[in-house]
Amino acid sequence: MTSEKSSSRTFATRFLVCMAAMLLILAAGCAPKGPLPGQRIAGAPVADLLELSQDPRDYVSNDASTSLGSERQHELYEKYLTRFFGPWRMTKSAHTAREALWGLERYGSQPGYGENTLRRGPEFMDELRRESRPEAFPSEARRAITLRNTSMRVLPTNRPYFEDFDKAGEGFPFDYFQNTAVWVGTPVFISHVSASKAWLYAETAFASGWVPAEDVAFVSDSFVDEYQTGDYAALVEDDVPVTDPGGRYVFTAHVGAVFPRFGHEDAASAGGYDVMVPVADTEGNAVIKMARLKPTDAVVMPLTFTSRNMAEVARVMVGREYGWGGLYEDRDCSSLLKDLFTPFGVWLPRNSRQQSKVGVATELKDLDREAKKERIIAEGLPFRSLLHMPGHIMLYLGEREGEPIVLHAVWGLRTKSEEGAEGRKIIGRAAITTTSPGMELELVQRSGYDLLTRIDIMNDPLARRAPKTEQDATAGKDGQ
C-alpha cells in the first residue's frame, strides 16, 4: 500500500498548506500584525452569489468533452476500490511514530487557545503527549470500520486547538486538531491505542489520525470477506438517515459514503438498494446489518461520468456551510471534491495539493491574468477539470460571459481596510462563483489579489498520466 506511505506527511503538508492558505490566500499579507480585531466581514453576499445561478445543473452544456469511456471509468473504479479497502490489506502501520504523531512536535511547545478562547498552559500538551504514548507506537494492528461519521483528530482529544482569536482568520472554526471527517462505513487499520484506550489511531488511504474508540468496531476475517461484495452503492444525497429493516435508525450518511450491495437487484429498482451496514456488538466487534437506501439517495457505483450526473450530485452540496476539516459534517474545499467524485468511482486524495497532482496537470503559474483565463476556458473540461491555488481547489464548471465558472467550498476572501487592516469577507459555504469573486468590493480589491491570479495548476483527474491513443484519454495535455 504505497498510497498510505505518505499520508502522515500528507497531513503535515496539508496543515502547512492550509496555514499558508489562511495566511497567504485569504489574508492580505503574510504575518498577522498582532491583535487586529473585527476583521470578520459579514453582511451581504458577494455579487457572484447573487448574480450567478447556484444550481450546477444550469451550467451543463451539450459539450461531451467531460464524458469518459466506460473502460477508463472502470479502470478508475478498480483503483477506487483498491484504495477504499486498502486498510484491510495492511498488516502494520504505514508510519513511524514521528510521522503519525507529528502533532506532538508541531504543537508541543505551543499549546494554542482553548474552547474558552484563552491561551492554554503547557499541561494541556503534556497530557496529550502522555495520552498519545509515542514511545509505544505502533501498539496495535487490527482491522476495523467506522460505525458513524467521525472526526479524525491530529491528537487524541475532542478539545479544539485554536490560534489567537484576535488574529484575522483565526479562532472558531479553525480548530487545527481537526484533521478530517471520516464517513460511516470506512475501512480503517488501527495501529495504535491511546493510554486511556479512549482513542484509536486509524489509517486509511486518504488520512491517518485519532478517532474515538466508540466510533469504530473491529472486523473479523469473515466480516472482511462478506463485506467486500464487489458491488457497491454510493450516496448522492446528504443527511440521509439509514434505518434497518425493522425501521430502527442506524446512522446518517452523506455524499461520499459507500456501502456494499448484496443480492442481484436491478440497479434501477424502484424499491431502492439493499446494502450492508456495520454495527457494533457489545464487545465492540463489527457485525453486518442490512439496510435499504432509497433509490433517490444512492446510485450503483460507478455512476456514469457525465457533466449532467456531476451536476446532479453537486446540486446537493452547493450552499452547504463551509466545514474546516469536516467539522459539523460540513466540507472544506478538498473534501467537497473528494465526495463529489466518489459516486463515479473516482478516488481523490484528501488535500488540495495532492488532488491537483492526480491525472494530467497543466501548469498555469507563469501566465498573466488574461492568458490564464483564456487557457482555462480553452482547455478546461467542464465538471471535470480542477483549478488549484496554494491551499485551495475548485471544480471548473465552464465559461459564462467570458469568465471561468467554478464550484468550490470557500471560507473567505482577503480584504484590506483603508487603514491597511487585514480581514476576511466571509463566504463560508460551497458556492458557484467566477474566479474573481468579491472584486466589486473595494475592501477585496484593495487586498490586491483575486483567486484567478493565484491559480497555478489545472488538472484533469480522470486522464491517464501517459497519453494513449484511445478516445477517453486527454492526449496532448500531458506536460503542458
Added chain:
Amino acid sequence: MTSEKSSSRTFATRFLVCMAAMLLILAAGCAPKGPLPGQRIAGAPVADLLELSQDPRDYVSNDASTSLGSERQHELYEKYLTRFFGPWRMTKSAHTAREALWGLERYGSQPGYGENTLRRGPEFMDELRRESRPEAFPSEARRAITLRNTSMRVLPTNRPYFEDFDKAGEGFPFDYFQNTAVWVGTPVFISHVSASKAWLYAETAFASGWVPAEDVAFVSDSFVDEYQTGDYAALVEDDVPVTDPGGRYVFTAHVGAVFPRFGHEDAASAGGYDVMVPVADTEGNAVIKMARLKPTDAVVMPLTFTSRNMAEVARVMVGREYGWGGLYEDRDCSSLLKDLFTPFGVWLPRNSRQQSKVGVATELKDLDREAKKERIIAEGLPFRSLLHMPGHIMLYLGEREGEPIVLHAVWGLRTKSEEGAEGRKIIGRAAITTTSPGMELELVQRSGYDLLTRIDIMNDPLARRAPKTEQDATAGKDGQ
C-alpha cells in the same frame, strides 16, 4: 413525577436567564450597540486568580458548620435516587408539545448565525420544524439510558445556533441550541422521535431535550430492575476511562456520573468498585456490562458531607475550562455545582435560579455592598452555601481577609472602554475568586458592577425548608 412538570419551562427560563446574564451581568448595559468588534479581552488573568490559592483544600477550616447529620444526608440521598431514576417511573411525557419544543417558537423567525459565522436563511428553521414533528408530539413512551456523555439539544441538530458574532459576548462558544451535557448512565424517558429517527426527545428530572439516537439505548423491565441495585458509586475524578473486565474501553466518565454497585465488597476495598455500565446490543437495546472503577476515581454514595470532602471533589474541577451548556464536556456555573454535590447524594436542579431555591434561602438583594458582605461571612456555611445572582451561581468557600471567597465556573466580567464600548474580560474557567474579581482593572471598574453588588440570594441547599429542632437542620435561617 411533579419534578418533571416544569422542566421544559425550566429550560425556556434557563435560556432567558442566561440571555439576561449575558446581556445584564457580563455585559455593561443591556442592549449591544450593534457591531462593536474586539470586545473580547484576554491577556493576563485577573488578580484574584494569581493571588488566591486555586486549591479548594486550602480553604477548609476546622469549623464544623458545613457538616450534616447522617440522618439528614440519607434523607437527601433518598430524594436524589428518586429524582435520578424518576424517568423510569414515567409513562408519558411531562410536557405539552409547545413546552417541549419551545425552541421552535423562540427561534422560528430568527434562524441565527451558523458555524460559518454568517446569518442563516429561514430554510434552516423550516427543516428543524419538519424534523421536530411538533404535530406528532409525543410519539413515543419508552425508557432508556445514555450510553455515553451526550449533548442534549434544544432542537434536533448538532449544528450550532449563534447570535451575531460581532456582538459582545456572542458567537463561539455560545451555541444557544446547547441545552446541557448529560452524563453516561443517566436514566431517561423517551417521549418523541424526530422525522429522520436520528434524534430522540429525552426527559430527565433536570432537563429535557433532543439527544442523538445513537447515544441512548432502550431498557427492558428486567434491565430496570437489575440496574437499580440500591447501592451506587459516584465519580470523584474527571475524564475517567472506564473499561470492561476484558480491558476494553467502554466510555469516559466525569464527576457527576453515577453507576450501580453490585456484590457486597467493602467500600474501602483496595481493588476499587465493581459497577454496572450500560452498553447497546445490535438492536439498540441496553444490556448490562460489568466494569471496575479505581478506588481513587469513585466513592460509595453518599460521601459524607464535610467541607474537606467537598474540597477534595472540587479540586478536580477547578481550572477546567468553562463549558457553555456542557459543550466539550466542560461545565458552566450550575452544572459545576450540580456535579459537585452528586457524590454526596444531594440533588441540585440544572439551572442557577432553580438551584438558589433549594433548601433555605436568604434574600440579600436589598442590602448594600458592605452589609451584604458581612451577612455572607456571618451566615454563609463554607462549602455548602450557594450565592446567586441573576444568571449565575457560586459556592461559598469561606472568608479570607474580610472577603467572601467563592468557587464558580465563570465566562467573563463586564468591561467598558474609555470610549464606552462594552466587552468581556474572559476568565473562562472554574475558578476560586473573591466576590469582586477583576476590580483591579480599570476596564472592569468602569463597567460599574462587581459580582457582589449583583448577589441577590444566599441559600443552604441542604437545610430542611421547615426548621426542625434536630442538630443538623440549620434552624433560624428560614425566612431571613
